[in-house]
Amino acid sequence: MNESDPRSITVVTTVNGERVERQVESRLLLSDFLRHELGLTGTHVGCEHGVCGACTVLFDGEPVRSCLTFAVQAQDHEISTVESLAPGPEKLHPIQQAFWEKHGLQCGFCTGGILMTMLPFLEENPEPTEDDVRHALSGNLCRCTGYQHIVDAVLHAAAMMRSDGGHG
Amino acid sequence: MKPAPFEYVAPGSLEEALAVLGEHGDDAKILAGGQSLVPMMNFRLAQPSMLVDCNRLANLDFVRVSEEGELRIGAMTRQRRLERDPLVARHAPLLHGTVPYVAHPQIRNRGTVGGSLAHADPASELPVVALTRGFRLRLHRSGSDRWVTAEDFFVGLLETALEPEEMLTEIAIPPLPSRTGWAFVEMARRHGDYAQVGVAVLVTLGEQGICQDAKLVYLSVGETPMAAPRAAELLIGSSLGEEDFAAAAAMAATHEIDPGADIHATENYKRHLAQVLTVRALRQARERAVVADS
Ligand SMILES: Cc1cc2nc3c(=O)[nH]c(=O)nc-3n(C[C@H](O)[C@H](O)[C@H](O)COP(=O)(O)OP(=O)(O)OC[C@H]3O[C@@H](n4cnc5c(N)ncnc54)[C@H](O)[C@@H]3O)c2cc1C
Ligand code: FES
Ligand code: FES
Numbered sequence A: 001m002n003e004s005d006p007r008s009i010t011v012v013t014t015v016n017g018e019r020v021e022r023q024v025e026s027r028l029l030l031s032d033f034l035r036h037e038l039g040l041t042g043t044h045v046g047c048e049h050g051v052c053g054a055c056t057v058l059f060d061g062e063p064v065r066s067c068l069t070f071a072v073q074a075q076d077h078e079i080s081t082v083e084s085l086a087p088g089p090e091k092l093h094p095i096q097q098a099f100w101e102k103h104g105l106q107c108g109f110c111t112g113g114i115l116m117t118m119l120p121f122l123e124e125n126p127e128p129t130e131d132d133v134r135h136a137l138s139g140n141l142c143r144c145t146g147y148q149h150i151v152d153a154v155l156h157a158a159a160m161m162r163s164d165g166g167h168g
Numbered sequence B: 001m002k003p004a005p006f007e008y009v010a011p012g013s014l015e016e017a018l019a020v021l022g023e024h025g026d027d028a029k030i031l032a033g034g035q036s037l038v039p040m041m042n043f044r045l046a047q048p049s050m051l052v053d054c055n056r057l058a059n060l061d062f063v064r065v066s067e068e069g070e071l072r073i074g075a076m077t078r079q080r081r082l083e084r085d086p087l088v089a090r091h092a093p094l095l096h097g098t099v100p101y102v103a104h105p106q107i108r109n110r111g112t113v114g115g116s117l118a119h120a121d122p123a124s125e126l127p128v129v130a131l132t133r134g135f136r137l138r139l140h141r142s143g144s145d146r147w148v149t150a151e152d153f154f155v156g157l158l159e160t161a162l163e164p165e166e167m168l169t170e171i172a173i174p175p176l177p178s179r180t181g182w183a184f185v186e187m188a189r190r191h192g193d194y195a196q197v198g199v200a201v202l203v204t205l206g207e208q209g210i211c212q213d214a215k216l217v218y219l220s221v222g223e224t225p226m227a228a229p230r231a232a233e234l235l236i237g238s239s240l241g242e243e244d245f246a247a248a249a250a251m252a253a254t255h256e257i258d259p260g261a262d263i264h265a266t267e268n269y270k271r272h273l274a275q276v277l278t279v280r281a282l283r284q285a286r287e288r289a290v291v292a293d294s
Helices: A030-037 A094-101 A111-124 A130-136 A148-163 B014-027 B037-042 B079-084 B086-091 B093-101 B113-119 B125-132 B229-235 B242-256 B267-293
Strands: A008-015 A018-025 A056-059 A062-065 A078-080 B007-009 B028-031 B050-053 B063-065 B071-074 B136-141 B144-149 B154-156 B167-173 B180-187 B197-205 B211-219
Touching (some): A062 A111, A094 A111, A094 A148, A111 A148, A130 A148, B014 B050, B014 B136, B014 B167, B063 B086, B071 B113, B079 B086, B079 B093, B079 B113, B093 B180, B093 B197, B113 B125, B113 B167, B125 B197, B125 B211, B180 B267
Parallel strands (some): A008 A078, B028 B050
Antiparallel strands (some): A056 A062, B071 B167, B136 B144, B136 B167
């Protein structure tokens, strides 16, 4: 890309705690930036118009659709993706552990987005009811599980996070 | 799909943003939360040659009460903030109670108040609240500004009184009259989806529980948010009994809305739904008005 092209922009942002700087086209979606520029392929792209939730990441700590944000808008902001959850290669975050134990995923396509939606939800609502969880899940589509095991996993994660003092 | 190429600017002040809009007019588009614009760009239904990203205009992100007791909300305030802000809960309970029906938290975290109003989708909740509560909207252009009423603002399908070089910057919500009850009800296929039909109502009680004022506005049943003034007239002067509700609901559903059929519902079904939802909303509003009275 031509450096003097007004559509090519330098973006400096923080992703999973690390500062990154890239030259990008203004039309590059944040989802594609994470996947193609940074190789963070845990952020999935299902519908690219905000409906499925697979691309959900944290933008300054709040869950948002990365397919409805341009990479250049991440300038000076902090992004967290599903790759930031596990503390190490051999250890899972409690919410991941709960999905593992309760069979909260089958193909896993929706899972990254669901985890990045449920984590801030549980931080804000440490003792949700099943109804609260279903309500909070309504912006994420899963084609495999029928949701029941996801709900079970989130309730289990809530219990694990409470006994953990809320930290992973 | 991916958006077509565009030039991107992210001005740091309102003056700068307005100058760019003044210069580029129709070719430029304001990028607020992006939750309606970016899907349209991804589908290439919208191909603006310039995007004016207003997310750095931090002074358009506010909620405060003016000296006249109006609630003032900046256009770049996120929808999510409306459901968390105690000032909104106190001064604009209808707005506060309706925001959770707008999409999902992940969308409301980005979507703005100004973007939802400016987008003027007849299936959207906030334009309905704006019409019900008589919002005033402040529109800025380089060097000047004007206020318009919600009634004058919504002119057609996705069409508002905004000129290409103008930006919606602020809304003003008058205080809720005393002894006034409110309600918002909608029917959507899943929570967070655009509703098939929805209705916002206000009723104000006068002496001896007689209805002094009423307002009903519908979503998803026409090209704009649709008010039902004749149904409201049937309520005014009544004692808000079940027969009065049934008469008002029938009037609105038969004569004052214009729902088309879509893949999920026939026109008749939508009229039926409007009637049922109206009665539910009126019952809730009456209860709240009685509580407000005591
Ligand atoms: C999956 C999904 C479900 C949704 N469900 C609902 C729903 O149930 N109910 C609902 O109401 N909405 C829904 N929305 C839409 C959402 O509420 C949008 O946030 C809103 O319609 C637009 O606000 P925005 O800030 O994102 O604006 P943008 O998308 O940034 O802009 C929308 C339009 O308004 C213009 N604009 C924005 N701000 C201004 C301004 N201040 N002055 C002048 N012009 C401006 C833009 O140029 C653009 O043309 C949904 C969206 C998605 C993706
Ligand atoms: S890919 Fe972003 S919501 Fe579906
Ligand atoms: S596990 Fe396959 S989509 Fe959810």
